[in-house]
Amino acid sequence: MSTFKAPKGTYDLTPPDSAKYLAVREALSAPLKNSGYGYIETPGFEDVALFSRGVGESTDIVSKEMYTLTTKGGSELALRPEGTASVLRAALEANLHKLGNLPVKLWYSGSYYRYERPQKGRYRHFSQVGAEAIGAEDPALDAELIILADQAYRTLGLQNFRILLNSLGDKECRPVYRDALQEFLRELDLDEDTRRRIDLNPLRVLDDKRPEVQKQLVGAPVLRDYLCDACKAYHEEVRDLLTAAGVVYEDDEKLVRGLDYYTRTTFEFVHDGLGSQSAVGGGGRYDGLSEMIGGPALPSVGWALGVDRTVLALEAEGIELELPSSTSVFAVPLGEEARRVLFAKVTELRRAGVAADFAFGGRGLKGAMKSANRSGARFTVVAGERDLADGVVQLKDMESGEQQAVALDALVAEVQQKLA
Ligand code: ATP
Ligand code: MG
Numbered sequence: 001m002s003t004f005k006a007p008k009g010t011y012d013l014t015p016p017d018s019a020k021y022l023a024v025r026e027a028l029s030a031p032l033k034n035s036g037y038g039y040i041e042t043p044g045f046e047d048v049a050l051f052s053r054g055v056g057e058s059t060d061i062v063s064k065e066m067y068t069l070t071t072k073g074g075s076e077l078a079l080r081p082e083g084t085a086s087v088l089r090a091a092l093e094a095n096l097h098k099l100g101n102l103p104v105k106l107w108y109s110g111s112y113y114r115y116e117r118p119q120k121g122r123y124r125h126f127s128q129v130g131a132e133a134i135g136a137e138d139p140a141l142d143a144e145l146i147i148l149a150d151q152a153y154r155t156l157g158l159q160n161f162r163i164l165l166n167s168l169g170d171k172e173c174r175p176v177y178r179d180a181l182q183e184f185l186r187e188l189d190l191d192e193d194t195r196r197r198i199d200l201n202p203l204r205v206l207d208d209k210r211p212e213v214q215k216q217l218v219g220a221p222v223l224r225d226y227l228c229d230a231c232k233a234y235h236e237e238v239r240d241l242l243t244a245a246g247v248v249y250e251d252d253e254k255l256v257r258g259l260d261y262y263t264r265t266t267f268e269f270v271h272d273g274l275g276s277q278s279a280v281g282g283g284g285r286y287d288g289l290s291e292m293i294g295g296p297a298l299p300s301v302g303w304a305l306g307v308d309r310t311v312l313a314l315e316a317e318g319i320e321l322e323l324p325s326s327t328s329v330f331a332v333p334l335g336e337e338a339r340r341v342l343f344a345k346v347t348e349l350r351r352a353g354v355a356a357d358f359a360f361g362g363r364g365l366k367g368a369m370k371s372a373n374r375s376g377a378r379f380t381v382v383a384g385e386r387d388l389a390d391g392v393v394q395l396k397d398m399e400s401g402e403q404q405a406v407a408l409d410a411l412v413a414e415v416q417q418k419l420a
Helices: 018-033 084-093 139-155 174-186 192-200 211-216 229-244 307-316 336-351 365-375 385-390 408-419
Strands: 045-047 068-070 076-079 104-113 125-134 161-167 263-271 279-285 300-306 329-333 356-358 379-383 392-397 403-407
Touching: 018 104, 018 125, 018 139, 018 307, 045 084, 084 104, 084 125, 084 300, 125 139, 125 307, 139 161, 139 229, 139 263, 139 279, 139 300, 161 229, 174 192, 229 263, 263 300, 263 307, 279 307, 300 307, 329 336, 329 365, 336 356, 336 379, 336 385, 336 408, 365 379, 379 385, 379 408, 385 392, 392 408, 403 408
Parallel strands: 329 356, 329 379
Antiparallel strands: 045 076, 068 076, 104 125, 125 300, 161 263, 263 279, 279 300, 379 392, 392 403
8 A cells, every 4th residue: 555545535446346337337328329429528627617607596516515726827727516517618619509400419428526525425526427418499308318318227237216307497487486485495494504595596405305304395385386388398298208218207396406507307317225325317408508608598408427326326236247358368478488479479469359468477377377367368378388399379268178279370360260
């Protein structure tokens, strides 16, 4: 161990477990790549004002959880706490909304930073795969995203997750509801922090998980009763499309998300094996965000899925991903001459597209065979002086235990044929 440790609330991904994370990222993004979403990558930090827009509602993410810094040049930056604002900023900056047909569909994968109280499933550095569909108001787009996330979780083998669905209304009906809710909440017996939230983001109070708060929320006005006709019709259409696709969801009129910009469709994927950090992903429509950051009106919808919590969900369900071994051939030289010859063969195999590795460090046969086993390689290639004198190597099938001499010149073709 060195004198240093990973910072509080963070952890490293190391082999062999890191392979699982890669596979989860791959599985979460695969349905997007297959559905017209293009890859986008943005910086890990942004102008702090992109997130703390200073207008409208405030959220915990912005007021408490953001890592901010002042650069030597005096710029105020924030490590990105989420992806949507950055992606929209980048899409506007690149004029993607003017280049082709709308919606602009984008996907991303990366690290996010929030100053949270660390606990299982809640970290200060975590990883998300996200999708944004920018510039179209179409219930089929909301449905598409929910269907694709459902597909992603299912291809991983997850079963014990649920989809919670709600509509938060739009700029017509939401404010009317907000007023009614604030009026109701002000009458309750709540702590200082929560009272502040009534002014800043009253809908978020509904999401308070504490029983003493929940108890008082019985009888609170519900948004559903305030939705305007346009929002109602839109939401009905999203629900119908999900049902037609065979995607099961639960209407959750209390569902609000931790970000301020959501309108209409909002949803969350929760996993029942994760305790209190149960959200594995979430998202929704954000029709006003583009204008909030100085862009044109671009109604949009998106989601972000948590990679860390998805891995925890797999563990909770006892799912072992079938990860193909990354090495097909492991070469074990016996002696100096063999070392040179086999190292060249490994290079040749790799250039031919065969995943190959080599017993480095000049340890004896026993240690080298241990490495070969640990690599998970299907074949080992062993050669000593006698073999080389005969112009052959010993090719061993680690599954069957069978071993045969193969002419040095024929090795690559022989291995390729056996792996095919
Ligand atoms: P929560 O209610 O659990 O705080 P959130 O509403 O803050 O979640 P989002 O901002 O919607 O979460 O982020 C999408 C997903 O990213 C979450 O569903 C979760 O899986 C993951 N996520 C969010 N914050 C963290 C964190 N601190 N550590 C690990 N994963 C996280
Ligand atoms: Mg949060």
